[in-house]
Amino acid sequence: MSVVSRSNLARAVLGPLAAATLILMLHAGAFPPYQAYSVGLAAVYTVLVLSVNLLAGWAGIWSIAHPAFFAMGAYFAAYGSTHGWSTELVLLGAIGCGAAFGAFLGGAGARFSMLYVALLTLAFTMVSLEVMGQWTNVTGGDQGIPMEKLDSALGLGTLSSAGTQAQYIAVGVAGIALAVAALARPGALRMRMVAAKSHPMAARSVGIAPEAQSALAFAVSAAFAAVAGVTLALVVGFVSPDPFSLALAISLIAACVLGGQGTLLGAVVGGAYLTWAPTAAESVGVHQPILQGVVLITALLFLPGGVAPFLGRMARRLLRRTTTHRPTPAELPEETPQKVPAPAATARELLRLDEVSVTFGGLRALEDVSMSVRAGETLAIIGPNGAGKTTLLNALSGLVGGGRVAGSAQYGGTSLLKSRATARRRIGIGRTFQHAETFPELTVLENVLCTRRRITAHHRARAAELLESVGLAYVADRFPAELSFGQHKRLDLARALAEEPELLILDEPFGGLDAGERNLLARQIVRQQERGTAVVIIDHVLDDLFAVAHRVLALDFGRPIGEGEPGEILDDPRVRSSYLGEGGARGELPRRDGAESAAARLEGVEHAYGGVTALRGVDLTIAQGSIVGIVGANGAGKSTLGRILHGSLPPTRGRRAVDGSLRSALVPEGRALFKTLSLRENLEVAAYAAGIKGAELRARLAETAEWLPPRLRERMGVPAAGLSGGEQQILAIARALMAQPDLLIVDEPALGLSPAMVDEVYARLGRLAHEGMTVVLLEQSLGRAATACHEVVVLHEGGIAVRGEPSDPLFRTRAEQAYFDGQDDASVAAAQG
Template sequence: MVFNRSLLARAALGPAAGAVLMVFMASGAIPAYQMYSVGLAAVYTVVVLSVGLLAGWSGIWSVGHPAFFAIGAYFAAYGSAHDWPLEAVVLGAVATGAVLGAFLGYAGARFSVLYIALLTLAFTMVTLELVNRWSSVTGGDQGVPVVQLRSALGLGTVLGGSTEAQYLAVGAAAVVLALAVPAAASGLRMRLVAAKSHPLAARTIGIAPEAQSSLSFAVSAACTCLAGVLLGLLTGFVSPDPFSLSFGISLIAACVLGGVGTIVGAVAGGVYLTWNPSLSSAVGLPQPVVQGLVLICVLLFLPGGVVPFLGKPLRGVARRLLRRPDTRLPLPAEESTAPAPLRPPTDDSVLLRLEHVSVSYGGLQALQDASLTLRQNEILAVIGPNGAGKTTLLNALSGLTGNGRVSGTADFAGRPLLRTRATARRRLGIGRTFQHAEVFSELTVAENVLCTRRRITARDRADVARLLRSVGLAEVADRRPGELPFGLQKRLDLARAMAEDPKLLVLDEPFGGLDASERALLAGHIRRLHAGGTAVVVIDHVLDDLFSVAHRVLAFDFGRTIGEGAPDTVLQDPKVRSSYLGTVDGRTRPPEHTGERSMIRLHGIGHGYGGVVALRDVDLDVRQGVVLGVAGANGAGKSTLAGVLHGSLPPAHGVREAGAGVRISLAPEGRALFKTLSLRENLEVAAYAGGVTGARLRERLEETVEWLPVRLRDRMSAPAGGLSGGEQQMLAIARALIVGPDVLIVDEPALGLAPALVDEVYDRLTGLAREGLTVVLLEQLLSRAMSVCHEVAVLHEGVVAAHGRPGDPAFAAQAEAAYFSGGLEAAPNAAAPARTSRVN
């Protein structure tokens, strides 16, 4: 923790406000009958703060805090009856709350928000029942008095219900608020928020979500028990009534009202809880009714809470005053220079060795018998089609295989790796990035990197500032990731992985979603990492950029290693090449159709996601009776194109035209079945959504069921989740057919299927085409598209890079070049059909 002047000034606000309030109390400016309310507001502030920060920083909503409140109060009562010193009562209550809170936090970390709430609810019910039954200690329903607590340190004696108790409550609340301010700026808060925002990514930087939940719940419960001791002293009497379940709901309402996770909001919530009875009396309504109305209004009109709503314009004014007029993002000096060439590895010693590593999930073998060696200071590229097992390999390296069964051996820097926890692998020196830039959205850019440290010093902040400057993020260090384009989010993901100088950096599709200039910058970063002595394992589908930074390439398919070699030779391996392009199996294409009617026409279509360009200037014409194949590697933009063709995804640019009365259906990638519904119910839901009802529904259902294979016709009442992958794919296609479409779009029908099932699915699709249905087939394997389609368009990085007829010998070479590199070096195909696509 770095204590600068600004932080110390903000931390001093709580004690200063408490001191001023106590001066007013002592001077008589606050009436005597209001002194108790002031002390009660201070106590409630501590409780609301503990509940609100637990929810805001850790994402845990607790209904169990009335029980901790009661534990503290009864500690005060028991201590006063047995002549315990005040310090012993406070320490005992705080320790008990911390232990119980740590247990609840650890036990609840593996559950959803709902189940954590139920767990804390059960804890409150058990505690209240114990209070009622343990009458020898608690007095049962009759309660028990708090007489006095003397200080063992000679600070005097506090009588239950006395003025001293009111001063003690205000002073204790001021101290708690003062401690909360540096906590909000500490690495503890950053790590708690990181674990809440993205538990999987948090593990890769050494943060264990279970430990963070346990720690945060322990601190929150300890503070609430302290507040309970103060309540016992303030009231002079403890009974079960103030600790009911309705009080737990009131606490949550107060947190939401003030602003979840804000310190000033806790003060507002404490004041609200104190004066809610007076407000209810003033309006003549019961307290629950007033509380419910206030909460509804806040949720509808001020969902962030009163304090954040009022503070937002003030922060905006301050930001405008402090920010420089020019907020453009200049590139670092080293990025404006030409990238340095890739140097060969300088150390032949082995850093990482994997032998016969396999990962399975139930009956699915995601990785099988993988073996590799990685030298010190070497960059190893891993390639393969979608589903080949590449990400599973990276997950095995970083310990993120979840419930997968891992076998084999792996050694990293001479130490066994596979049995090491994911959080400990960061300390071994392994950094990890993710395909979609899994950043911590609730932290700033600088905090996303700082949270890799347990304790943050001035040197840490300086190191992070230098790191952000090196990747071009210094100008946005105080912004949230959601305010940045995707390219800068990718840089942030890389910077977080680079923090603490890892020995091995594992990069999952770092080039995906970036434009040419951003990919060039990233390649420069990877070369600089290599020059600094870091070994890198990187997977990607953008082969040109990937090969430009790799010393060696390892190819995977179906979870197995199928080839290895230098970047300029590995694609010459027939096995590697066919894993991307597939092999022609002799399947006959549907008979030619001469229909020229356009069913769907795209002109100048472009689309993106948060700065990621998925499609650029796409022209495409889907003609009646044609089977059109769209082939491309993973990430080429096929699924986005499928959504645009279907009409369910409006394009950002360009024009989509569909023929009058043309009905279009989509069988999406991954099938997206309702797995708890039966086969028949899946079909009926799709029919209802398409407006097919009554007699027409019965007719279509009968025709569609007849299209399915016999083994599915006999199981129409079985849940869809019990089907095999191939059976699910056929059901997904049948669901798209139930509305009687004129155009059927099928996205990756072979994904995850065994070869025999692939053949069955494609035979049925070919049969539909023979019956005259217009089909758009989005396929990863080029050869499969070439063997079953009338026309094929090759999509590369969102651009239609080639378009022609598979029967044209010249087109095959052009399509292959376009698949891997965009085909910019290939000559236009003169024999292609009327060109509705163009190379960009």
């Protein structure tokens, strides 16, 4: 059974308790008649604002359709009261009709953008208003229809708009609606809606279908709005089309923003605002829209989260107590545990892939991958950036987006590729993500619990145990924004383990973690091996990866290139070549005299992102006129180092020293072109950013265009999206040249390019170096860097492992050793001596 804590029950009781108090005051005559009417109307609007408020706050949907749902309830009540319908029939009809239309709108709009949903709900309201005006035998048209009395079919009495009974009923319904929302807040319903809103892809990985959650949220919200319409008919005593205009839709959104979206107190504030705003405007002698506009602008400027969140923050500041965290045993670093021996060859085969391919349009990201995993076995997938590793995991998880998957995948004897992504969680597949895609609006505990459709005491106990095992029990009530990077990773793992999957898929779990956190993760993987869970894991931290893996599959350019045990796989020439690149012939480099000055210097540079160390203790001098290669596996810190050299990222510690007149330019990984702009416009944007215009711009544009190959010069008016990958890379370099830099930094110049295009890109970079430009190449391929650079620096886990000149015959061996484990042979020998 579902669990309701005492604190949640206490919050839920507040609504009915406040309603009962208000009803007693109304009964005692504490309000004059006209104010009693306003109190009843405020209660009606509280329920209506609550319906919009929770839809926006929990499901992330802003609706313009709620005046129509509001009208449905009102007309059901008025029409039913004049045709002998019972109270129960009116309520069921209003709720059912509103929920059905709401589910339709939510399901139809879930696949599209917020603008589409707004237009869809706007059209629905416009059609509904037209129907109200034309269906005169039901609605009375512009004349409206009176509200008479409703008799209960269960003998519960008669509802009438006469006297103060209607106000009592409206206040009571508002109290009950607030209680229902308060009880739903800690439940699976809200958690799954919020998860689907905040991160649809991660939600699918835990079995939550965003489309279904959108339809459900809209249905529930429309039902609340219809109930509010029924109470409106009782309070007002007459129903006409006037209150249900588009102006009401706008006022509802304003009331939600003012009160605070997603909050219960915000609904009360919004209901009061809608009720008394006309009176306040009249008392100060201004038109109501003007007053509403001023109030809304003031709220947006000074209370951007709304009144209720502001009051909540003030209360927390007054009641805040500081606590000191003591590490739990699970957080303390330990020795990396020994992996469980590989399962026997006769062990049950859980997963088998036969010639699986994934294509995105004309791009083949994965090609003819075959592999198998047995129960209790850990299979590591390795390969350089762009090898297709994450695409393979996405194919297993059903998260390939617009990609087309071909081939065969059998999981537990059934076809995996035919099942939906949300169903794969239910059949026993758990998944983590490279960047720990947590749900920011849910607490740590709720991030784990949201995987359940219903939450029981057993589920809460299991979630608490999981958080304890990953060292997060002490932050269970915090939100992900309050966690460090490593804690995010651990939360992502706990969520993947919440339903004890048979197959656990881990996407770069070791990346960015410190030694203690990596040991903690390794212990979790070993525990899964002990209980017979199959694990498929990719990572670039090979030492930690190989410590827990039984077998390793290597990919390159989407194809398998090797398979074997962890201690042997890197001896495969094809695998080493995929990481290190082919040696090739060393090209002719610009001559350097021995006394060249420094173009840039880094001294003791360190950098961290939210507690994750990306660079540590980097001392580096870039000689003027040289080509320097910064080499390392994905996650080694190359891009961070490049941004610091460029000056666009200040280091956490240390300093960057350059000549005051030095101009630098950075070509980022992935090129970051403006795809919808033409080649010429991409170059012009870079010139404008550098303050170049007029005649100088035209001259610079002509000069840079001459650097481009003829096939690009002839297509200067073509959008950049129409270029091949290699042509886009050349354009990205040309865009950087518009600023006439002295130092050019190129991040992953060969990423995703064919060998012929790699040669052309490197030839053009070499020509720039011959013309006197200083060039820094951030590369994964040691072989490519060795053929094109004066000096190569190997990064490993944020530090310089080795540096030297590729012309040194011994350097390649030392660099290869450092590339994989961070130490070259000389360092190892010195440590042993």
